[in-house]
Amino acid sequence: MDSFEWNRMAGAFLAALLSLLALSILTDEFLMRPEVPQQKGYVVAGVEAEADAGEAAPAEAEPPVEVFLASADLARGEAAFKKCAACHSINEGGANGVGPNLWGIVGAPHARVAGFQYSDALAARKGEPWSWAALDAWLRSPKAAIPGNRMAFAGIGRPQERADLLVYLNSKSSRPLPIPAAPPPAAEATADAPAEAATTAPAEAAAGAGAPA
Numbered sequence: 001m002d003s004f005e006w007n008r009m010a011g012a013f014l015a016a017l018l019s020l021l022a023l024s025i026l027t028d029e030f031l032m033r034p035e036v037p038q039q040k041g042y043v044v045a046g047v048e049a050e051a052d053a054g055e056a057a058p059a060e061a062e063p064p065v066e067v068f069l070a071s072a073d074l075a076r077g078e079a080a081f082k083k084c085a086a087c088h089s090i091n092e093g094g095a096n097g098v099g100p101n102l103w104g105i106v107g108a109p110h111a112r113v114a115g116f117q118y119s120d121a122l123a124a125r126k127g128e129p130w131s132w133a134a135l136d137a138w139l140r141s142p143k144a145a146i147p148g149n150r151m152a153f154a155g156i157g158r159p160q161e162r163a164d165l166l167v168y169l170n171s172k173s174s175r176p177l178p179i180p181a182a183p184p185p186a187a188e189a190t191a192d193a194p195a196e197a198a199t200t201a202p203a204e205a206a207a208g209a210g211a212p213a
């Protein structure tokens with residue numbers, strides 16, 4: 001073997017080393033890559049957002065609105081209404097803003113203001129009364145209470161603040177409703193659950209029976 005051939009062999013050896021090195025770098029790259037999608041950045045973000053929305057509306061965990069109404073405060077409610085005043089008037093005969101006038105809203109039917117352009121979602125509830133519980137759920141999370149509505153308001157997480165606000169809304173009426181009494185603590189869980197089960201179960205059964213046809 002002459003030196004030329006030695007050079008060629010050494011060159012080939014080096015080239016092989018280099019390509020091995022390059023290969024190992026590339027495979028590292030490619031082996032690392034799958035870890036990125038495995039973190040599922042988008043999916044986790046979406047799930048977290050939904051979890052947050054869920055946390056804002058812990059329907060079961062919270063005592064009913066009556067419990068908080070019992071200790072509600074009108075002045076605190078009036079202060080809380082500042083959150084609404086940008087979009088709603090509350091005085092009798094007040095003009096509609098971004099949202100409809102709210103005079104006498106407690107106990108009034110949904111979507112009752114003539115001439116206000118309600119969303120289809122809210123209009124679909126037309127006539128249904130805005131009960132204390134319905135308003136409480138609406139103010140906790142408008143989006144969760146009536147999906148597809150147009151009130152761009154995140155909701156009020158603190159149940160006492162919502163109750164304060166409800167008592168204030170109720171005072172802005174020609175016929176304020178009596179504040180409902182708080183249920184005895186022991187009765188809360190048992191009284192609510194079976195009543196709900198009884199009303200929803202047959203409806204679901206009927207829907208299920210109708211579905212295959």
Ligand code: HEC
Pocket residue numbers: 081083084085086087088098099100102105109110111112113117118119120121122123130138139148149150151152153165
């Ligand atoms: C960013 C504007 C905005 C804010 C802030 C806002 N609302 Fe609304 N509200 C609306 C709009 C718009 C509608 C109509 C929604 C629809 O048609 O889907 C509405 C609808 C309502 C309704 C239903 C009225 C009816 O006639 O059925 C009630 C009750 C209500 N809002 C109460 C409140 C309260 C209380 C607050 C404060 C905590 C508040 N809103 C904050 C814009 C707002």
